[in-house]
Amino acid sequence: MHVSHLCKIGHWHGLGGNAADCPYCSEDGQCGGGMSLPYPLKADKDLRTRLLFRALFHSRLHDPFKEFDTDNVQTEDALHHHYDFETGWHIKPVQVKIESKEMGRGALRSVYRCLIRDPDSCNIMWRNATPLVAKLYIDGAHDRDDYRNDVKMQMVAKQYATWFNKEEKAPSQIDFVEASYIKLLDRNPQQRYAIESFIDGTYAKFNTNAGSLTVSTETGRVRSTPQAFSHYTFERSGKKELVVDIQGVGALYTDPQIVTESGKEYGDGNIGLAGFALFFHAHRCNHVCKAMGLTPFDTYETVVDPKAPPPKISLGDQSLLQTATKLGALDVKQNAPLVKIAEPVETPPSPSHKRPQGKRRRASQVDGGILGGAGAKRRRSVSHFLKKEDFPHFVDIDTSKIPPTPTVEALVHFKLAIMHQSGRLEESGATNHQACLYHFQRAAQLGHVTSMVALAKLHSDTAYHKDILPEVSIEDKPLALALLSAAGERGHEHATANLATSNHHGYLSEKPDWQQAAHWYQKYITLRADAASCGSPMQGKSEEEPEHVMGEHSYGWEEHGLCMADVMLALAELYSQGGNGLERDPQQAYDWYGEAAEEFMNVMKGKLANRCYEKQAELEAELPDEEEDGDVTM
Secondary structure, three states: OEOOEEOOOOOEEOOOOOHHHOOOEOOOOOEOOOEOOOOOEOOOOOOHHHHHHHHHHOOOOOOOOOOOOHHHOOOEEEEEEEEEOOOEEEEEEEEEEEOOOOOEEOOOEEEEEEEEEOHHHOOOOHHHOEEEEEEEEOOOOOOHHHHHHHHHHHHHHHHHHHHHHHOOOOOOOOEEOOEEEEEEOOOOOOEEEEEEOOOOOOEEEOEOOOOOEOEOOOOOOEOHHHHHHHHHHHHHOOOOEEEEOOEEEOOEEEOOEEEEOOOOOOOOOOOOHHHHHHHHHHOOOOHHHHHOOOOOOOOHHHHHOOOOOOOOOOOOOHHHHHHHHHHOOOOOOOOOOOOOOOOEOOOOOOOOOOOOOOOOOOHHHHOOOOOOOOOOOOOOOOOOOEOHHHOOOOOOOOHHHOOOOOOHHHHHHHHHHHHHHHOOOOOOOOOOHHHHHHHHHHHHHOOOHHHHHHHHHHHHOOOOOOOOOOOEOOOOHHHHHHHHHHHHHOOOHHHHHHHHHHHHHOOOOOOOOHHHHHHHHHHHHHHHHHHHHOOOOOOOOOOOOOHHHHOOOOOOHHHHOOOHHHHHHHHHHHHHHOEOOEOOOHHHHHHHHHHHHHHHHHOOOHHHHHHHHHHHHHHHHHOOOOOOOOOOOO
């Protein structure tokens, strides 16, 4: 038997261990859920939160189930679905009593008192059954997958909390409420409820999946541990997942949202890389992050000023409201900005408070739709162009040191770049040119192919980069060629086409380089053939970048106008003429004219096909005689 302990500010907690481990007590010494325990608790292998809630519900000073009239509530048979991080899903039959009267209501779910007991232990009085709360979606439009996503997400977050607590430098213990769901078998149709333990105390939300931060009403500051925990989950998962939407009582949390690199799994609130970008835009590594050795993420704001505070955004900024709505990540009352830390929260949200469950938008919609379509050949009128000297934090990119595949940080920098370009992260709604260019450069430096082609366009021709910072004039054709080459080496289809034509005609260099032109023409043909064998065009994607990373944006490079027959004809002419670094090769020319003729015939261009056959005939005399079978050379 272990007697419950007194926490550091004088509340009794049923932990069966050190009072310093109380998950209700924050790092500031504030306790959100005090209770009185007049009796000892039996030690078992369950996690401490189970004991904590049992103690709470049977506390002499406060019993939220005191008004639960069990005699007048129907007993129902149900299947209890529970998720274990190591062993997966488990199902067992139970008996439940759920009040018909709401205990409370959030924006998405109604909350009811609930009791659960094992059907094999019917001798247990209902007043001694496990007291819980049952949550039912108000709109009734949520199916089994929604409940499973919610439960799995919370239990995965709970596992991250377990790992966090085991870290030597963790400043205080945190935990997530145990979550599960039940399916009532006696109802028609069979109904599902989410099941959680009841949290008593002052409820607060610390961050969201839209990048919002909330200050403490007591201290006027952003709580350190919840933000450090989110950062910890990013690194603990190998930069694949991020637990956000941290909310609860003290250091006992519930209803988190997990966002992933791919944007898959964990429901509609998983906004993918945009969630990573929004978190790190608002996050400033605090003393907990530093103590735990977490790696700071270099946003433009922190590069300019390492001690820069988190961004403060006005509540009435409609452009930010629009962005957060597209992200599917606004608070359910639809009145919270993308990032807001300037004012304390006066009214905490309810425990069932969750993000909207609308359809998750595609990445192009999340980022404001600024990258769609081809670039125009004429630039809009700009009264003043920004030069290189207007960018004090200009990043010099050594293309020889770019990694072969993009890092996760590269993908986050890219998301931040396009958000800054669209003005979605600025209080004024205007483009932040310096921040946008910085994040494009960092993304390219870390291997992001789309950022390479974007910067190549920016540096290549100041009259032709509508889709990336049209107000900026920093032409540097050697750098443009180097960036385009790096993208081409990584399999970007449109980059290879433009490299071929640029080297063919000398657009980005002092003179043509036909050897390089032939190399890139052949690379383009190979990429197109590989894409055709897979049944779909590449649309400019890199071989190394999956669809959710790359998108369909090539910043005008897709306007090369080359078809396969044109490329084959260009190769034939290069080898037929020779020069500019390429040795003349009649055999190669003859073969490529033949390939081009067949391709022109396939697209119903007979005249061009005939010309290719004529060129072949002219080259036949230069070809070596083929030896007949059986001929003997003396």
